[in-house]
Amino acid sequence: MSKQTLADLYANWSQLEEQKDKWQTLSLQKLFQDDPNRASRYSVAAAGLELDYSKNHVDEEALNLLLGIAEQADLAGAIKRLLRGDHVNNTEDRPALHSALRYQGEAKTDEQKAVKETLQKMEKLVNDVFSGVWTGFSGKKITDVINIGIGGSDLGPRMVTKALTPYHTGDVKVHFVANIDGAEIDDLLKALNPETSLFLIASKSFSTLETLQNSLTARQWMLDNGCSVEGLAQHFVAISSKIDKAVEFGIGAENIYPIWDWVGGRYSLWSAIGLPIAFAIGMENFYKLRTGAAAMDEHYANAPLERNIPVLMGLLMFWYSNVLDSHTQAILPYAYHLQLLPAYLQQLEMESNGKQVSREGKELNYQTGSIVWGTEGTNGQHSFHQLLHQGKIIQPIDFIATLSAHHSLDHQHKFLFANCVAQSQALMTGRDLETSIAELRAQGLSDDEIHFIAPHKVHPGNRPSSTIFMESLTPETLGALIAAYEHKVYTLGVLWDINSFDQWGVELGKLLGTHVATAIDTTDIPADWDSSTQMLIRRFTEKNQNL
Numbered sequence: 001m002s003k004q005t006l007a008d009l010y011a012n013w014s015q016l017e018e019q020k021d022k023w024q025t026l027s028l029q030k031l032f033q034d035d036p037n038r039a040s041r042y043s044v045a046a047a048g049l050e051l052d053y054s055k056n057h058v059d060e061e062a063l064n065l066l067l068g069i070a071e072q073a074d075l076a077g078a079i080k081r082l083l084r085g086d087h088v089n090n091t092e093d094r095p096a097l098h099s100a101l102r103y104q105g106e107a108k109t110d111e112q113k114a115v116k117e118t119l120q121k122m123e124k125l126v127n128d129v130f131s132g133v134w135t136g137f138s139g140k141k142i143t144d145v146i147n148i149g150i151g152g153s154d155l156g157p158r159m160v161t162k163a164l165t166p167y168h169t170g171d172v173k174v175h176f177v178a179n180i181d182g183a184e185i186d187d188l189l190k191a192l193n194p195e196t197s198l199f200l201i202a203s204k205s206f207s208t209l210e211t212l213q214n215s216l217t218a219r220q221w222m223l224d225n226g227c228s229v230e231g232l233a234q235h236f237v238a239i240s241s242k243i244d245k246a247v248e249f250g251i252g253a254e255n256i257y258p259i260w261d262w263v264g265g266r267y268s269l270w271s272a273i274g275l276p277i278a279f280a281i282g283m284e285n286f287y288k289l290r291t292g293a294a295a296m297d298e299h300y301a302n303a304p305l306e307r308n309i310p311v312l313m314g315l316l317m318f319w320y321s322n323v324l325d326s327h328t329q330a331i332l333p334y335a336y337h338l339q340l341l342p343a344y345l346q347q348l349e350m351e352s353n354g355k356q357v358s359r360e361g362k363e364l365n366y367q368t369g370s371i372v373w374g375t376e377g378t379n380g381q382h383s384f385h386q387l388l389h390q391g392k393i394i395q396p397i398d399f400i401a402t403l404s405a406h407h408s409l410d411h412q413h414k415f416l417f418a419n420c421v422a423q424s425q426a427l428m429t430g431r432d433l434e435t436s437i438a439e440l441r442a443q444g445l446s447d448d449e450i451h452f453i454a455p456h457k458v459h460p461g462n463r464p465s466s467t468i469f470m471e472s473l474t475p476e477t478l479g480a481l482i483a484a485y486e487h488k489v490y491t492l493g494v495l496w497d498i499n500s501f502d503q504w505g506v507e508l509g510k511l512l513g514t515h516v517a518t519a520i521d522t523t524d525i526p527a528d529w530d531s532s533t534q535m536l537i538r539r540f541t542e543k544n545q546n547l
Ligand code: F6P
Pocket: 150, 151, 152, 153, 202, 203, 204, 205, 206, 207, 208, 211, 265, 266, 351, 503, 506
């Protein structure tokens, strides 16, 4: 069977491909010289965010070609289908209704009513813990809340909790445990008091190995440290769509907070999966996070495609991935508290769009998804920015910045912002050979030295980036930022004709993980396994005879 190509999907695809060289060499500096209004023309503001995409390799012609593709993909129709709850997750035959989790109007549908009820239940729990109505087994007030979850049941809440540090109420300390590596929970338990610890077991499926094992470890630790079996009810609550499994694990039905099949794990931080966030910043601020996301939903639903932030972010990434052959994208938040954003976006983008067949199961011959990576500025400048400036890989970058900070060290915030802007400027302008030579000459170097050193100082420039900025990082602007990326991911899924809401690709590794664990337990290693796998298991069993 022939593979699906982008030319099968888009009539103007060959026109785009034929001009690849032209797009690749399009001079950003010339685009700015030719159009003094380029920055304002190529900027959009919505929901408290501004996207400046003027330092990208696109001109009016390129944008029109991309908008033509969006039209052929019926992106406008696809956005409507997502937001009204059509079964856009076609392989699992269900909607992807994360937007319903932050819906602001009166609850009318079953989903909206279920969300409202759950928010009320969350609010009661948070307030009861804060006020001391909910205590530990010995009657002491809860001081520490520990989220046990992984992937979508960890990364979103962990990232937001860190991002909104200035909003922490201080009523409880919030911690996260994800890894099956016992080192993580072992380190944490050493610092906790069982009498004052509340564990949130967050697992949509309630069958994730890491989460169940860590929960069993926490449960045993409680029992070993003075808590009775009955007392456990005061120390464990669960968030899951599999209520029966959570009950089977020993959590009382009244202590289970539902999520639903129509919410993807990596899109779920707005639901009860966001409980750790609510414990950190209080329910009022949790509501504000949802409000910010709802404002971005509104913008995604109603703004024309050419002025629509998530649509533009998606179209640009499609451009870089499929026309300009970039395989990666860097996320560089110039905001210390956003340091976990790249890790969160890795799951959001790569688990959603790392796909190799179309929505109908046809093999694809074009790139989908891209490698997301990054860290907070200015730290990255002193490590990997060398490659961004002089390496041979050209990739798009999202700089994220805030105009004001939550602290009073204004001069440091000025340097932070200045560095962010300077990086995007330097990546674009570069430094040519003549300038390098002139600089070295001014320093008094000999001709031989100049001849040797100058090429090493050349920065080719013309490297693309977007800047997303906001007044300051608040629950509302963070909500809008996350929702913008969620919708960017869906936009790309539509353009690539893939289902962004399943994740079958994680299954095989999980299955083989249990097989390998069984082989270790039984020391019965299947003879038809490859010699490398056999050798590695043997080395482990030799060292761990008494497991
Ligand atoms: O293994 C991948 C995955 O299924 C993610 O999609 C999900 O976010 C994570 O595991 C955790 O799943 P759960 O919430 O069901 O424990």
